[in-house]
Amino acid sequence: MKIREAKASDTDAICALFRSFSEEGLQDVGIEFDPNPPLPAHVAKFLELVENQGFLLLIAEDGPEIAGFILLTPHETPQGKAAGIVISVAKEWRRQGVATSLLAAGREWAEEQGCVAMLLSVLRDNDPAISLYRKNGFRDVEDVTEGGPKVSMVKSLGEERGTS
Numbered sequence: 001m002k003i004r005e006a007k008a009s010d011t012d013a014i015c016a017l018f019r020s021f022s023e024e025g026l027q028d029v030g031i032e033f034d035p036n037p038p039l040p041a042h043v044a045k046f047l048e049l050v051e052n053q054g055f056l057l058l059i060a061e062d063g064p065e066i067a068g069f070i071l072l073t074p075h076e077t078p079q080g081k082a083a084g085i086v087i088s089v090a091k092e093w094r095r096q097g098v099a100t101s102l103l104a105a106g107r108e109w110a111e112e113q114g115c116v117a118m119l120l121s122v123l124r125d126n127d128p129a130i131s132l133y134r135k136n137g138f139r140d141v142e143d144v145t146e147g148g149p150k151v152s153m154v155k156s157l158g159e160e161r162g163t164s
Contacts, residue, residue, distance in 0.1 A: 001067065001098060003105040006050070006057040011043045013066045014059070018043070020090050058105050060089070060098045067093035070102040074113050082117040083110035094128070103136050111157050118157060121150040 006014065050057045054074065060067045068089030074081055085106055089098045110118055120138070122129050130151065138153040 001101060002061050003058055003101055004061065006047060006059045006069070008044060008047055010059060010066065011040045011047065013061075013064065014043050014047075014069070015040050017066045017069070017088075017090055056106075056109055058102060058109070060093070060102055062093075066090075068098045068102055070106045072106050072109055072118075074110070074115060077117070077119075080116040081114050082119050083113065083115045085118055085120045087120070099129075099132055100136060107155075107157065115157055118155045119152070121152050124149055124151050 047057065049055075050071070056072045057069060058072070059069045069087070071086040073084040073086075075084060076082075083106070085103075087099060087102055087106075089102075107118065118138075120133065122133065130153075133153050133155075136155070138155045141152050141154050
């Protein structure tokens with residue numbers, strides 16, 4: 001499994017990944033396309049947007065297949081610079097360390113950017129993902145949706161590895 005930055009030539013493989021999410025019934029993977037699943041032209045424009053906004057889209061690949069992605073979007077918070085993240089892994093690749101590898105690569109990039117934290121939201125009923133995030137040092141924060149369908153989580157950065 002290789003983690004690398006997405007590029008324009010990945011458009012078709014990224015479309016296939018999003019089609020698999022749609023077929024699985026996952027309408028909310030953190031990135032919205034219209035139509036859903038997206039067409040290659042929509043993904044190409046999305047990749048341009050990612051590059052132009054200073055975001056980073058990393059993919060986990062095994063040969064020609066993309067197993068998952070993490071999108072990192074830096075922004076300012078009252079505590080300092082933080083990286084918002086969106087992460088998703090194809091069903092057949094779950095529970096094989098793909099998400100953990102993507103989170104580690106995302107953390108490395110966020111720290112290089114001077115971020116003090118990584119932030120995410122996860123569907124409240126997605127127990128496997130919540131467990132994964134907690135195992136990777138994320139903690140629940142005040143739920144801004146007040147009982148809604150998502151839980152907000154944060155991971156502090158800049159501390160010794162293994163303690164954050």
